[in-house]
Amino acid sequence: MAASELYSKYARVWLPDAVEAWKPAELTKDYTPGDRALCLQLEDGTNLEHKIDPQTNSLPPLRNPDILVGENDLTALSYLHEPAVLHNLKVRFVESKIIYTYCGIVLVAINPYESIPIYDHDIINAYSGQNMGDMDPHIFAVAEEAYKQMARDQRNQSIIVSGESGAGKTVSAKYAMRYFATVSGSSSEANVEERVLASSPIMEAIGNAKTTRNDNSSRFGKYIEIGFDKNYHIIGANMRTYLLEKSRVVFQATEERNYHIFYQLCASSHLPEFKPLQLGNADDFHCTNQGGSPVIQGVDDAKEMCSTRKAFSLLGINETYQMDLFQILAALLHLGNVEVEERSADSSTILPDNSHLTVFCELMGVAYQDMSHWLCHRKLKTATETYVKPLSKVHAVNARDALAKHIYAKLFSWIVDHINEALRSAVKQHSFIGVLDIYGFETFHINSFEQFCINYANEKLQQQFNMHVFKLEQEEYMKEEIPWTLIDFYDNHPCINLIEAKMGVLDLLDEECKMPKGSDDTWAQKLYNTFLKKSDLFDKPRMSNKAFIILHFADKVEYQCEGFLEKNKDTVNEEQIIVLKLSKFDLLLELFSDEEKPAGSLTSRSKMTRPVQAQRDHKKTVGTQFRNSLHLLMETLNGTTPHYVRCIKPNDLKSPFMMDPMRAVQQLRACGVLETIRISAAGFPSRWTYQEFFNRYRVLMKLKDILSDRKQTCRNVLEKWDQDKYQFGKSKIFFRAGQVAYLEKLRSDKLKKACVRIQKTIRCWLTRKRYLRMRQAAITIQKNTRGYQARCLVAFLRRTRAAVIIQKNQRMLVARRRYQQQRSASITMQRLLRAYQARQTYHKLLYEHKVLTIQRWVRGWLARRRCRRSLRAVVYLQSCVRRMAARRELRKLRVEARSVEHFKKLNVGMENKIMQLQRKVDEQVRNGTFCMDVGTSCMDVVTSYMDVVTSRVDVVTSRVDSKAQAKVGMQLESDIREERDHYQSLLSEYTRLKERHADLKEEMTITQGFHHHSPKTTTGFFPLPLELAQSYFFKDELKQMFSGVVVQDAPHQDAVDMSVLLKLQRRVTELEQDKQTLQRHLDKREEAQQDQVKNAEKQRTAGRAELDLEALKRQELESENKRLKTNLAELRQSLATVANTNPGTSTSSPGPGSAPYNVLLEQLNSSNEELEVRKEEVLLLRSHMVRQEVLKHNKVGGSSPKRYPNSLCSALVPGLKYLLVSQLQVQDRRHEEEVEELREEVLRVREENRQQQQFLSQSLLLPQEARIEASLHHEITRLTSDNLVGTSQGCVQQGTTLWNLKPRGVAVNFLPGLPAYILFMCLRHADYSNDDQRVSVLLNSTINSIKGVIKVKRGDDFETVSFWLANTCRFLHCLKQYSGEEAFVKNNTPRQNEHCLCNFDLSEYRQVFSDLAIQNYQQLVRCMEEALQPMIVPGMLEHENFQGVLGSKPTGLRKRTSSCPGEAVYTVDSILQQLSLFHATLIQHDVDPELIKQVCQFYIICSVTLNNLLLRKDMCSWSKGLQIRYNVWQLEEWLEEKGLPDCGAKEMLEPLIQAAQLLQVKKKTEEDAQALCTMCSALTTLQIVKVLTLYTPVIEFEERVSISFIRTIQALLKGRVESPLLLMDTKKIFSVTFPFTHSPLALETIQIPSSLNLGFLTRV
Secondary structure (H helix, E strand, C coil), X not given: CCHHHHCCCCCEEEEEECCCEEEEEEECCCCCCCCCXXXXXXXXXXXXXXXXXXXXXXXXXXXXXXXXXXXXEHHHCCCCCHHXXXXXXXXXXXXCCCCEEEECCEEEEECCCCCCCCCCHHHHHHHCCCCCCCCCCCHHHHHHHHHHHHHHHCCCEEEEEECCXXXXXXHHHHHHHHHHHHHHCECCCCCHHHHHHHXXXXXXXXXXXXXXXXXXXXXXXXXXXXXXXXXXCEEEEEEEEECCCHHHXXXXXXXXXCEHHHHHHHHCCCCHHHHHHCCCCHHHCCCCCCCCCXXXXXXXXXXXXXXXXXXXXXXXXXXXXXXXXXXHHHHHHHHHCCCCEECCCCCEECCCCCHHHHHHXXXXXXXXXXXXXXXXXEEEECCCCEEEEECCHHHHHHHHHHHXXXXXXXXXXXXXXXXXXXXXXXXXXXEEEEEEECCCCCCCCCECHHHHHHHHHHHHHHHHHHHHHHHHHHHHHHHCCCCCCCCCCCCCHHHHHHHHCCCCHHHXXXXXXXXXXXXXXXXXXHHHHHHCCCCCCEECCCCCCCEEEEECCCCEEEEECCCHHHHHHCCCCHHHHHHHHCCCCHHHHHHCCCCCCCCCCCCCCCCCCHHHHHHHHCCCCHHHHHHHHHHHHHHXXXXXXXXXXXXXXXXXXXXXXXXXXXXXXXXXXXXXXXHHHHHHHHCCCEEEEHHHHHHHCHHHCCHHHCCCCHHHHHHHHHCCCCHHHEEECCCEEEECCCHHXXXXXXXXXXXXXXXXXXXXXXXHHHHHHHHHHHXXXXXXXXXXXXXXXXXXXXXXXXXXXHHHHHHHHHHHHHHHHHHHHHHHHHHHHHHHHHHHHHHHHHHHHHHHHHHHHHHHHHHHHHHHHHHHHHHHHHHHHHHHHHHHHHHHHHHHHHHHHCCHHHHHCCCCCHHHHHHHHHHHHHHXXXXXXXXXXXXXXXXXXXXXXXXXXXXXXXXXXXXXXXXCHHHHHHHHHHXXXXXXXXXXXXXXXXXXXHHHHHHHHHHHHHHHHHHHHCCCCCCCCCCCCHHHHCCCCHHXXXXXXXXXXXXXXCCCCCHHHHHHHHHHHHHHHHHHHHHHHHHHHHHHHHHHHHHHHHHHXXXXXXXXXXXXXXXXXXXXXXXXXXXXXXXXXXXXXXHHHHHHHCCCCCCCCCCCCCHHHHHHHHHHHHHHHHHHHHHHHHHHHHHHHHHHHHHHHHHHCCCCCCCCCHHHHHHHHHHHHHHHHHHHHHHHHHHHXXXXXXXXXXXXXXXXXXHHHHHHHHHCCCCHHHHHHHHHHHHHHHHHHHHCEECCXXXXXXXXXXXXXXXXXXXXHCCCCHHHHHHHHXXXXXXXXXXHHHHHHHHHHHHHHHHHHHHHHCCCCHHHHHHHHHHHHHHHHHHHHCCCCHHHHCCCCHHHHHCCCCCXXXXXXXXXXXXXXXXXXXXXXXXXXXXXXXXXXXXXXXXXXXXXXXXXXXXXCCCCHHHCCCCCCCCHHHHHHHHHHHHHHHHHCCCCHHHHHXXXXXXXXXXXXXXXXXXXXXXXXXXXXXXXXXXXXXXXXXXXXCCCCCCCHHHHCHHHHHHHHHHHCCCCCHHHHHHHHHHCCCCCHHXXXXXXXXXXXCCCCCCCCCHHHHHHHHHHCCCCCCCCCCCCCCCCCCCCCCCCCCCCCCHHHCCCCHHHCCCCXXXX
């Protein structure tokens, strides 16, 4: 497209600037070809003209649209040039606080100079398994890409980390290694990954130092190869180092430090183990105090020393070696303090008592004289002789420093070798990933040999980088079948040849080092003569003859020749080395073991041999060694797939998140990022898939242009433009630089036009709506105004007419009111007078009535209270007497019961038993006669009480006849009430007598056994209270009852006697309760009658006048008298009837029909029934006593039996004989059955032992895995055959076990939970057999088998896990349901309660099965997570539900997974389908509904989606918030559809919902900030700030979130207490509960299908 279209008015461009590198400007006038200047306006409002070079006619670079600024990949920018790259990095780093950015295949990392929480383990887990373009740029993404390519392509990988000092290379390399150690893990138990990470603190201590640019600058290069086995687990590592900066040991510039290890030693000098080293403060040593900055802020050297020692120990370097290392380092510090005294101009000396040299010699184990001599002298060797030459002070100091540097270099190499030895693995290495941490391009004010080697290495790396980028571009074009055109890129091969080619700079340097009189000046002249004016890359400074300039790919660098030869030779006094080799220090000898051996003594002046001289001549220089190692490194890198990390130092002040544009541009040029941009821009940098292009630019298409074939649709849209600006590939469209910006402009214009049209239509609609509303309002106002005026006129006429009417009525009202007042006054006076008289009369009558009522109730209450007290006293006395007797008898019965079991064992002498039985029957007959006498006496007592009642009734009758008629009613009522109370007391007395009669019968039965235990006792009656014994009723009866009672010998009472006694006592208690209930009913009935009389009297009295009150009262009394007479007549008639039917009793008894008589009759009937029951129980008791007596007689043998009456004996003997014979037969059968069962058990155990021995002998021949499987199968088969009745052993071996069931077939065809029911029936059979061993084996085998199925066999199958989870829960519920505990059996049927376990308490196993169910639940959740994990991000975030409306922006070279062809496309429907499948499976397996609710929690969906949202800048936009809310709504609808609205899943999705709302709400004012803080209660402050920081506009109508708004949010949320983690824990485990679920299924109805091949099971 023409430049006039791009450089139009309001177009934005970049202008070069000396301070900011580039500054933005905007065109104020359209550009036309031929113009000599551009009219621009800066952001500050300044207008200027930019001159255009007429020769080149180059225009300033254009700015990218705002929606492309801040992209993850710089290649996604439409305009690719230096200012666009710099601005994009600045926006991401300064505004968004993002330190990583992609630039094609390069990861640009900017040092933030502060700790940021993006390297935790949750971040590592988030990047693990993700494609590189799916997540935001990160060092973990590069590491993951290298790890995946190693596994996928079977090719070694390399990560090249470069940058200048202070850019963060070491930290980036360390995080990459940490990622490999965390993700891959170790294949052995040696924790290789920990040892690999432990090498970092050691190398930082001995190879890092503080510089002016970095507090932890690496002063050497290293390449670490991390080895992996075939399973891609770390097995070891190897480290190669390059160009250690040895000069730092003896010299540091201002504000710099020596290597960290020296300061760590000084900080730990107070420790006891370091006392022999004689160290002190770092300021006391010359090697550590030159920089004047011995302390790094925020670093504790003592703690770092502890970390270093711990790392040494972890790598296998023991304490002895460590102390030897520290001893050598301490000796170097003392060596640096050795002072050389000048003796003359050409000679020097060291004082004999130099303390530091003394300590040095002691620590190194060398002679003081030899070392002091050779520090100040040098041996010269010629062809014929050897001379010792003294050194000047300067040369002596240089020799001392050279020795120190040489020793430290040897020590450094020794440590590296031992680290490699510790990291070396015996397992064969399958592949490796190399991490190269090497210095970047350096240029200082004074550049020497070190900078020359560093820049030479960067030239080689840049060449390899350019070739790799060019190769990738070529492969991409060939893959998409796009015509390939040669892209011109910068080739730095000439510069490399200048340095390393034959007769290059390094060769000339080595040649000059071999010259006897070679110097830096002569070498500089050779360089000038060789390269000056012959190479464009070499130049000479104007004002110097001791320097040279080389044009590197990054910049021109001027090198000072001084010191080049000395540093390249790296010479040290050989005599000093010989002195060290004579030491007895083992580690020192080990360091110099590779040195050449001394040819003679220290003072020998013999000639040098020719081999030694030749070896010296062929010693490699430092430059040659570095070149060879660099070539070896390049060969290694070329054999791997490289991944590039370019570290940028944003500023020299080490200020956090501040960028110096000039420094950044300089590094971008030096590290090759801009070269990558240039190569990419030369071709087709913008690349879109057809689907992405269609989604983004669908608004540019017409409806007729949209076809089903997306590729053809895109072709039709682009054909109208210049074809040179784009190319169609197989899966992508390639655009030239700037074309995407043009498309965005067209899209923006189209959207603007659409917006204008929408606004026009809406405004027209709003205006017309407003007009119609105003017109309708005007009509309404007019209508209402006219109506109001008409209503006013009508109201006036009405008021006039109403006034006349009011006057007329008012006058009439006044006259009428006066008359009514007079009439009302007279009526009121009459009413008040009459009311007063009536009230007086009423109050008098009411007072008299109340007095009578009070008297009546008080008397009744006193009588009832007296009766209740008497009744309670009598009951209490009876209870005390009976309790005392029962306790005494209980003690005796317990003593007798001890010998009962012994008597039962006697099974001989049936004839003696029959004879004793005859005698006992006679005695019982006599005792029965006594009981009948007692019953007769009780009936006499009842008759006497009936006589008393009759006499009292006669008295009442006589009283009625003698009283006057006026007072008869009142007197009769009180007398009858007294008689009722007295009759109640008689009734209770009768009940007590009846109970006493029953007690006496029991006592007669029990007292027959007293004499056997106490032969001296003659009487056995119960002790009674004194008051009861002396009462008139019991006086004669007690004498008659106990006068002739003699205690007989009786058999011992066993447990049956006590049970009979307890039954009798319970029956007496029930009778007492029935009596009390009847008494209460009687009292209530009497009270009810009294209430009815009272209410009748009130009703009659209320409506009568004062004059009629007396007549009414008289009539009422007369009627009451008549009623009482009638009742009395009925009572007399009933008594007469009783007298006629019972001639022997008195004639005055209560008649039938009356309430007392009915109650008494009911009590008598119940007493008779109770007596019949007692007779039967006594008969049973007697028969049992006979059996006991027979057993006793058989034991004693010599005692003579008592005789019983013949009638009772004849009745009991046949039954007792049959009973005894049947008992003996039953005992014999049981004994035979027990013996037979024992025999069968012995045979079964023998057979089982034989099978076990046979199985063990066979299993020893099997491999270990097959042995375990066979053992498990054998144990299950044995357990099944033990707990169910088996038909044959062959069927057991042929049938399949329950653990091999297929869940799908069982769920569809069989009863849900069938395996659980079968296992429980086996358990119930073992419980019924009372075999604790079988129960234990069955339960343990079940637990182990379920674990084996879940963890070993099919733990990744959701159906299997859910199947066994349902069966485990059902088995657990069965254990609870049939445990017999009240909380679980309340819903059981009677039949189910019969199936309860009765012999074993399995509560402990219930806890074990509960733990097993928890494990199954967790495995089920893991299966769900593994199935849903790959669907969540594509379905919830990446898939666009509203295609063509919310099109995504370009993604650059790193395409997302969803953008790549051939990848599976997941939508939210895919997630719902998978969830529906899970839910249907759970329903089929009859999983508890509460457990299903706990499974469907959606936590994994929320956590994974939110974590990806927080790590992906391209997903934080308004449109994505809309899409997330739509997807969440679909999940909520699914919950409603499945009946799970209250399962807690909606609460789990709350953080995701709030994040989506956060993307859509307004984010400008402080009110918005407060509302946002209130809304986002489920998000942490870090998450809220992260989302706001990552928020990226997708269309031009959106705006970025300002930094001030983010700071306002941080201030408002400052006091919130929350988690410090950024990401949600995707591995979080929630607690689970298994609520008890009752099963209505009856166990006897379960049928085992024949298809299970369990025919060997038989129901018993």
